Amino acid sequence: MIIMQFDFALTNVPEPPALRQVLNLSNPPSVKNAEPVWKVLIYDQCGQDIISPLLSVKDLRELGITLHLLITAERDPVPDVAAVYLVQPTEENVRLIARDMELHLYDSLYLNFISPVSRQRLEDLAKAAILSDSTHYVKKVYDQYLNFITLEEDLFMLKHHDQESLSYYALNRGVVKDTEMEEIIDSIVDSLFSVLVTLDLKTQGTVPIIRSPPGNAAEMVAEKLDKKLRENLRDSRSSLFTSDSLHSGQFSFQRPLLVILDRNVDLATPLHHTWTYQALSHDVLDLRLNRITLSPRIYDLNPADKFWVQHKGSPFPLVAEAVQEELESYRSSEEEVKRLRSSMGLDGDNADEAVALVSDSTNKLTSAVSSLPELLEKKRLIDLHTTLATAVLDQIKARKLDVFFEVEEKILSKTTLDKSLMDMLVDPKAGTPADKMRLFLIYFLCGPNMSDSEVDSYLAAISEECKQYLPSIHYLRRWKSYCKMALSSNQYQGGGTRTVNMFSKLMSHGSQFVMEGVKNLVIKKHNLPITRIVDALMELKSLQEVEDYRYLDPKVFHRGTDMSRTPFQDALVFVVGGGNYIEYQNLADYSKGKQIVYGCTHLMTAIDFLNQIIKHLSLTPQDVSVQ
Numbered sequence: 001m002i003i004m005q006f007d008f009a010l011t012n013v014p015e016p017p018a019l020r021q022v023l024n025l026s027n028p029p030s031v032k033n034a035e036p037v038w039k040v041l042i043y044d045q046c047g048q049d050i051i052s053p054l055l056s057v058k059d060l061r062e063l064g065i066t067l068h069l070l071i072t073a074e075r076d077p078v079p080d081v082a083a084v085y086l087v088q089p090t091e092e093n094v095r096l097i098a099r100d101m102e103l104h105l106y107d108s109l110y111l112n113f114i115s116p117v118s119r120q121r122l123e124d125l126a127k128a129a130i131l132s133d134s135t136h137y138v139k140k141v142y143d144q145y146l147n148f149i150t151l152e153e154d155l156f157m158l159k160h161h162d163q164e165s166l167s168y169y170a171l172n173r174g175v176v177k178d179t180e181m182e183e184i185i186d187s188i189v190d191s192l193f194s195v196l197v198t199l200d201l202k203t204q205g206t207v208p209i210i211r212s213p214p215g216n217a218a219e220m221v222a223e224k225l226d227k228k229l230r231e232n233l234r235d236s237r238s239s240l241f242t243s244d245s246l247h248s249g250q251f252s253f254q255r256p257l258l259v260i261l262d263r264n265v266d267l268a269t270p271l272h273h274t275w276t277y278q279a280l281s282h283d284v285l286d287l288r289l290n291r292i293t294l295s296p297r298i299y300d301l302n303p304a305d306k307f308w309v310q311h312k313g314s315p316f317p318l319v320a321e322a323v324q325e326e327l328e329s330y331r332s333s334e335e336e337v338k339r340l341r342s343s344m345g346l347d348g349d350n351a352d353e354a355v356a357l358v359s360d361s362t363n364k365l366t367s368a369v370s371s372l373p374e375l376l377e378k379k380r381l382i383d384l385h386t387t388l389a390t391a392v393l394d395q396i397k398a399r400k401l402d403v404f405f406e407v408e409e410k411i412l413s414k415t416t417l418d419k420s421l422m423d424m425l426v427d428p429k430a431g432t433p434a435d436k437m438r439l440f441l442i443y444f445l446c447g448p449n450m451s452d453s454e455v456d457s458y459l460a461a462i463s464e465e466c467k468q469y470l471p472s473i474h475y476l477r478r479w480k481s482y483c484k485m486a487l488s489s490n491q492y493q494g495g496g497t498r499t500v501n502m503f504s505k506l507m508s509h510g511s512q513f514v515m516e517g518v519k520n521l522v523i524k525k526h527n528l529p530i531t532r533i534v535d536a537l538m539e540l541k542s543l544q545e546v547e548d549y550r551y552l553d554p555k556v557f558h559r560g561t562d563m564s565r566t567p568f569q570d571a572l573v574f575v576v577g578g579g580n581y582i583e584y585q586n587l588a589d590y591s592k593g594k595q596i597v598y599g600c601t602h603l604m605t606a607i608d609f610l611n612q613i614i615k616h617l618s619l620t621p622q623d624v625s626v627q
C-alpha cells in the first residue's frame with residue numbers, strides 16, 4: 001500500500017479512546033494539574049456536533065486546546081503547535097488537509113477521521129504530502145469510529161446538522177430512488193456500527209443480537225448491519241470486537257440486545273405534549289445539543305449540572321418546587337457567611353482590630369469562605385434553572401400546555417374526557433394552531449374510530465386557524481387506511497394523570513414561580529408502545545406486536561435461528577426516522593435494574609415531525625410507506 005512508504009500509517013482503533021484522549025494526541029489524558037500540551041483543534045461541522053454536547057470551552061482549554069476552528073474557515077499559521085483534526089473523510093476535507101500541509105500551517109498533524117477513510121482518499125492524502133514535502137508533519141492517522149453524537153450516557157443520535165437527510169420524510173417519501181434509499185441506509189448502518197464499536201455497556205466488545213420488525217426501513221438497517229458485523233467478525237485478527245469472533249465457539253449468556261425500530265411503529269408519541277423538564281425544554285425552548293438559547297444568552301445543560309441530572313426527568317411542578325428549595329438553601333448559606341462576618345466584627349472600619357481578637361470563630365469563617373466557590377457555582381445553577389423554568393412556565397400558562405397534556409393522556413389511556421374535544425379545538429384561548437393540530441392528530445390516531453364525516457366536521461371547525469397544518473391529517477388518513485397493521489387498541493396501556501393538591505411551596509409570598517391557573521399533574525406510570533416492545537423482547541414475553549420480528553445473530557451462521565433463552569440485561573434501542581425525549585424518558589423510567597441506551601437518527605420536536613408529515617401532501621396513497 002503506497003501509504004506505508006511515508007512517516008504515517010492508518011491506525012484502526014479496536015476500542016476507540018474517549019474524546020478527551022483523541023484531543024490529547026491519542027494518548028491517555030494527562031495527570032490532573034499536569035501541564036497540558038498546547039495544540040489547535042480543527043473540525044468540520046460533524047466533528048463540531050460531536051464535541052459540542054460533551055466538552056465546554058473550559059474543558060478544551062484544560063486539554064490544551066488554545067484554538068478551535070472549522071476546517072473551512074480561513075486560518076493563519078500557528079508554528080510550533082500540533083494540530084488535531086476531527087473530520088469526516090470526505091473529498092473536500094482531504095483537499096483542505098492537503099492545503100494545510102502545503103502551507104505548513106502547523107508543526108505536526110494528528111488526523112482523526114470520524115468514520116473509516118477509504119484507501120483511495122488515504123492515497124490522495126499521501127500523494128499530497130509527497131508533493132508538498134510534508135510527510136514528516138503527519139504524525140498519526142486514525143479511524144476513530146465516532147460517527148454519532150452522544151448527548152447523555154444513555155442517549156445518542158446520528159445527526160444534528162443535515163438531519164433532513166435521515167428524516168422521517170426522507171425515509172418514507174414515495175418518490176425516493178433505490179440508490180438514494182441505499183445511501184441513507186448505508187449512512188445509518190455505518191453510524192450504528194460505530195456506536196457498537198464504542199459502546200460502553202457492561203458487555204463492551206460483545207456483538208449484540210438484533211431484533212427488528214419486518215417490511216420497513218428498520219429491517220433494511222438490521223439486515224445490512226448484520227452483514228457488516230459478520231464481515232468484521234470473519235477475521236478475528238482485525239476484528240473490532242475483541243471479545244468476539246466467529247471462531248471462538250463460545251456464546252455469552254449476557255450479550256446485549258439491539259432493537260431497531262421504525263418510526264411508523266408509533267406516530268402519536270412524537271406529537272404528544274409532555275410534562276417533564278427535559279422534554280418540555282426540547283418542545284418549547286428548542287433544546288439542541290444539550291444547549292438552550294434564550295436571547296442573548298446560551299445555557300449549557302451537561303452531566304456536571306447536578307440539578308439537571310437529578311430533575312431532567314421529573315414532572316415540571318416538582319422541578320419548580322426543587323428550584324425554589326435550592327434558592328432557599330442558597331440564601332440560608334449566604335446568610336450564614338454574612339452572620340459570621342458580622343459576629344467577628346469583620347464588617348466596616350473595625351475589621352483590622354477584630355482580626356486580632358478572634359480565635360475559634362476564625363476557623364468557622366475559614367470553613368465558610370472555603371466553600372464560597374461551591375456556593376457561587378450553586379448560585380449560577382440556581383440562576384440558570386430559574387431562568388429556564390420561568391421560560392417554560394410562561395409557555396405553559398400562555399398555551400395551557402397542562403390542559404393539552406392532561407387531555408392527551410386521557411385519550412391515550414382510553415379515559416373519558418371532561419369536556420368534548422371540539423370545545424378545546426375551537427377555544428380561542430387554548431394553545432397555538434400547532435398545539436390544537438397535535439391534539440386532534442393524537443385523537444385521530446389513538447381515540448375511538450371516527451367516520452369520514454366526523455373527521456371532516458373537525459377539520460371544518462379548525463380549517464381557518466390551523467390551515468398550515470391541515471396537510472398532516474390528509475397524510476395520516478392515508479397512512480391509517482393503507483396501514484397493514486391497524487393501531488391496536490391496547491397499544492397505549494395505563495397512563496393518564498391525577499391532579500394533586502395545589503403546590504405547597506410555590507404559592508407562598510415571594511415565590512419565583514406563581515403557579516395559579518396551572519394544574520399540578522402527576523404522571524401515572526405507564527409504558528409507551530416502544531417501551532412495551534422492548535420489555536417483551538428483553539424479557540422474552542409473548543406479545544402480538546413482536547411475534548413476526550426478525551431475529552439476527554451475526555455470530556450464528558444460519559440467520560433467523562433464535563438462540564436466546566435468557567432474558568437480556570442490556571439493550572440498545574434505535575429508532576429509524578427520528579426519536580424524542582418522551583420515549584427516552586419512558587425507557588429510562590422502565591429500565592430500573594437494566595441498562596438501556598436509546599438512540600435515533602435525530603431528535604425531533606413535535607413541530608419538526610408535523611412539518612415532516614406535511615411534506616407528504618404531494619404523495620398518492622399507494623406511495624405512502626406503511627408499517
